[in-house]
Amino acid sequence: MEYLAAALLGLAGGVVGGVLGVGGGILFVPALTIFLDEPQLVAQATSLVAVIPVAIVGTWRQHRHGNVRLADGILIGVLSPLGVVAGVVVSNAVSERVLELSFAGLLLVVAAQLVRRALRSEPREAPPQADAA
Amino acid sequence: MTGSTRDRLLKLGVIATAAGAFSGMFGVGGGTVIVPLLILWFAYGEREATGTSLAAIVVIALVAALAQGAYGNVDLLRGALVGAPAAVGVILGTSLQQRLSERAISILFAALLVVVAVELVIG
Numbered sequence: 163m164e165y166l167a168a169a170l171l172g173l174a175g176g177v178v179g180g181v182l183g184v185g186g187g188i189l190f191v192p193a194l195t196i197f198l199d200e201p202q203l204v205a206q207a208t209s210l211v212a213v214i215p216v217a218i219v220g221t222w223r224q225h226r227h228g229n230v231r232l233a234d235g236i237l238i239g240v241l242s243p244l245g246v247v248a249g250v251v252v253s254n255a256v257s258e259r260v261l262e263l264s265f266a267g268l269l270l271v272v273a274a275q276l277v278r279r280a281l282r283s284e285p286r287e288a289p290p291q292a293d294a295a
Numbered sequence: 296m297t298g299s300t301r302d303r304l305l306k307l308g309v310i311a312t313a314a315g316a317f318s319g320m321f322g323v324g325g326g327t328v329i330v331p332l333l334i335l336w337f338a339y340g341e342r343e344a345t346g347t348s349l350a351a352i353v354v355i356a357l358v359a360a361l362a363q364g365a366y367g368n369v370d371l372l373r374g375a376l377v378g379a380p381a382a383v384g385v386i387l388g389t390s391l392q393q394r395l396s397e398r399a400i401s402i403l404f405a406a407l408l409v410v411v412a413v414e415l416v417i418g
Binding site: 165168169170171172173174175176177178179180181182183184185186187188190193194198200203204207208209210211212213214215216217218219220221223224225227229230231232234235236237238239240241242243244245246247248249250252253261262263265266267269270272273274275276277279280281283 | 304307308310311312313314315317318319320323324325326327329330331333334335337339340342343344345346347349350351352353354355356357358359360363364366368369370371373374375376377378379380381382383384385386387388389390391392393395397398400401402403404405406407408409410411412413414415416
């Protein structure tokens with residue numbers, strides 16, 4: 163039963179990943195901690211194993227719809243380890259709670275900007291279905 | 296290198312650094328950072344931003360999984376148990392996304408950011 167619940171959360175995480183362009187870890191980590199009894203650290207690491215197929219399959223599907231700028235994407239991916247190092251340096255210098263609250267605040271600002279921009283712009287509807295299934 | 300190319304590379308570097316830093320510090324995936332910045336800074340369409348973000352995540356997740364694997368933190372079997380249905384889910388999700396307006400994608404994404412922010416505060 164726990165396995166089924168974990169698999170269903172995995173499926174849901176994949177759907178969220180496809181709609182929003184994220185890896186799905188937001189649902190994979192709870193699937194692993196709550197239903198498969200993994201400790202938090204192991205769950206975060208293990209969720210990466212589930213993120214990989216989501217990202218590969220999602221890129222492939224979006225590429226067929228002409229929605230991937232591959233050079234930009236790969237460049238961001240290749241340069242991101244710089245940020246991991248920067249993050250480790252910062253997190254050793256500043257208290258974790260301050261970081262969490264700052265990042266949460268930043269996310270809310272970005273969310274507000276996205277909504278404002280979306281409401282201001284002309285609604286761009288889904289393109290006519292050229293669904294290469 | 297022209298000024299605009301340099302500017303573009305610089306911005307992509309900033310997005311990459313932010314994505315890496317936040318995923319390193321909070322275990323929040325890079326996508327929550329990459330998608331909105333591509334939309335707000337590069338005027339990417341929502342669909343393009345999410346598609347390109349997934350391509351970046353392929354690289355980020357592979358590198359991170361290898362590094363975590365080297366420390367013995369990865370449970371491959373349980374990862375596959377969650378990841379296999381997730382691969383099916385992403386096919387459904389990308390297909391569903393093609394039927395949404397870009398405005399709707401932006402608003403759904405903003406909702407995701409609020410959820411992540413709340414999790415950071417109470418988690």
